[in-house]
Amino acid sequence: MEYRKIKDEDKEGDVIPSDVEGLQSKSLSGTVAAFGGSSREQNKWKRKTIVTIALTILTSSQAILIVWSKRAGKYEYSVTTANFLVEALKCAFSLAALSRIWSNDGITDDNRLSTTWDEVSVYPIPAALYLIKNLLQYYIFAYVDAPGYQILKNLNIISTGVLYRIILKRKLSEIQWAAFILLGAGCTTAQLNPSSDHVLQTPFHGWMMAIVMALLSGFAGVYTEAIIKKRPSRNINVQNFWLYIFGMGFNAIAIIIQDFDAVANKGFFHGYSLITALMILNHALSGIAVSMVMKYADNIVKVYSTSVAMLLTAVVSVFLFGFHLSLAFFLGSIVVSVSVYMHSIGKIQR
C-alpha cells in the first residue's frame, strides 16, 4: 500500500526528469522556493515527506513484527534465506514498477535497464559492506549482550553524520550538528534500562568492533546515497534493480557461508510461517523506502526517520503488547523531539 503511494509519486517525477536534479541543487543551496516554480518545489517537498513518512511507518511496523514473531516463538527459519528473499522481492518490485513506466512512457535513456560498466561497478560496494557488517554482528556478541548491542548501535547515528559530512561533503549547520548529537543521546536515553550500565564494562575489543560496525553501516548508507545521487535523472527503479541484484548475490554467499547445511537438509523454506512472510514483505518495502529517501532526501533524514520509528514502536507496543514506558523513555523522547525541531530550525537559518 505504502509502496503504491510512493510509486505514484515516482511516476510524477518521471514526467519531468530534470526535477530531481533541481531538487538536489536547491536543497544544497538551502533556498527552497526562492524563485518561481513553487508548485514544482511543492511536489518535491510532498514526495520527500511521503517517502519519509513511509519509511518511518515501515520501520516501526518492522520492529513490531519482530517482537510479534518472537512472542509467537517463531524464529526458527534461517535468517540468511529470509534476507535473500527480501532482496529478490525488492528486485521484483523494481521490475514491476519499471515495466509499468516502460508501457506508459516508453524506454528512455533514464529508465532503460541496460547500463555501462562505469555505472554498475560501484553498486556491489554497499551490499558487500552490509554483508561484512552482518557477519561481524555474530562476533560482537562475544563482548556485549543483546541489550548492550542495542545501545551501542546508536553509534551509527554519529558515524552517519560524520561520514555524510566527509564523503558527501554536505554541510550541516552548527545547530544541526548539535541536533544530531542530541538525537544520538536521546535515542540512547530512551533505550536505557536498569541493566544498561553493563555496557560501560564493555572491553576495549568490544568498543572497537562496535565502532567499526557503526562506520561500516554509516559508510554503506552514505555510499548508497552517493551512488543514487550521482545520476539524479536516472530512474530510481533502475538504480534499485542494480543495488538489489548485487544484494541477492551477496546474500546467496551468506547462505552458503552460514546456513548451507540447514538449507541442504531441511530445505530453503524450513520454519517459514505467515509472520515470516509478512516480515519479508515489510523488509522489502522498507528497503525500497530507504532507497527513495536516499534519492529524494538524504541519510540524515533516514536517521531521523528510523529514530522516530524507534520511539513510535515503543508507544505502539504499549497498546499491542502491554509494554511499560520508563521515565528514561519519556526523557529520551523529549530530547529526540527537540532534536527534530532544531534540525528543521537549523536548516532555515543556514
Added chain:
Amino acid sequence: MEYRKIKDEDKEGDVIPSDVEGLQSKSLSGTVAAFGGSSREQNKWKRKTIVTIALTILTSSQAILIVWSKRAGKYEYSVTTANFLVEALKCAFSLAALSRIWSNDGITDDNRLSTTWDEVSVYPIPAALYLIKNLLQYYIFAYVDAPGYQILKNLNIISTGVLYRIILKRKLSEIQWAAFILLGAGCTTAQLNPSSDHVLQTPFHGWMMAIVMALLSGFAGVYTEAIIKKRPSRNINVQNFWLYIFGMGFNAIAIIIQDFDAVANKGFFHGYSLITALMILNHALSGIAVSMVMKYADNIVKVYSTSVAMLLTAVVSVFLFGFHLSLAFFLGSIVVSVSVYMHSIGKIQR
C-alpha cells in the same frame, strides 16, 4: 575568598553607578558592545562571568559538604537554626561590605541603608515564599521518596523559565527555549537510577504538590530578580541586607513552628560540628552569589549555573567518595552541554 573577589568587582560597579542600568538595557536589546565603550562592556561581562563561576563552585561544594556530613553521620542539628544562622551571616557579610564601601566612597543615595516603605515593602515576599516552600517540603515526602523528589525538583527549571517570561517579560529566543527544555530533560536524565521509574507512580496529589513547589520556588527567584533589578543603581549590599533581614525573621518563625522544643531543651547549637559550620558558611556565600547573579545576570544564568554544579558535584564525588557514574549520567551531561551551547548560540542570533 570567592566573596572577596565578588566584592572587589562590586566596588568597581559603585564607582560608575549608571553601569548596571546600562547593562540591563543593553542585555535586553541584545546588542552587546555594538557602539563605543567596549572596556565597560568587558567589565560587565567579567563581573557576570565571575559571579556565575562563583555560584557554580559554591553550589557544587555545597552538595559535596552535604554528602560529607551525611557520611560522617553528623546530621542531628536542627536545620531551622542552621538556616537562621545562614541568613544572619549573609546580613553580617553585607554590612561588612557596606562599611568598607562607606569608608571608601562616603555615604550616597545608592549605598545608604535607610530606605522608604515603598522600596522595602516587597523584600519580605521572596523570604515568605521560600518559607512556605520549605514547609511544604515536609509534606511531599508522604507522596514521593527522596530520590523521587530529586527528580521532581527539576520541574523548577521549567517553572523558572515560564515565570521569567511571564513576570519579567524577558524574551528567550526559540532556540533558548529549546535549550531550556533540554536542560530540564538532561538534568533529570543525569539523575536517573534504576529505581527512578517509581516517580511515575506518584499520585495526583504528589504531582500537584511538586508543581506548586516548583512554581513557588520559581516565583521566589524571579521575584527576587525583579526587586533587585528594579533599582539598578542601588548598591547590591543594601538590597541584600534588606532581603536577608526578612530572611532572618521568617527563619525565626520556622524555628518556633518546627524546632521550638528541641532548641528549648537541647540548646540552639545542639549537634553542631565543624562540618555544620562549614556548611553554614558555604550556604551564606552561595546565597550572596545568587543575589549577585540576579543583579548582574539573571535567573536563567542561575539555573544553568546550578545545573552545571550538579554535574560537577557528581564528577568530583567520583574522586572524593568513589561514586560510580552511570550511562544515564553521561547521556544527561551531553544533553546539558548541548543545552549550554544552544543557550549561548541563541543569544547571538536573537
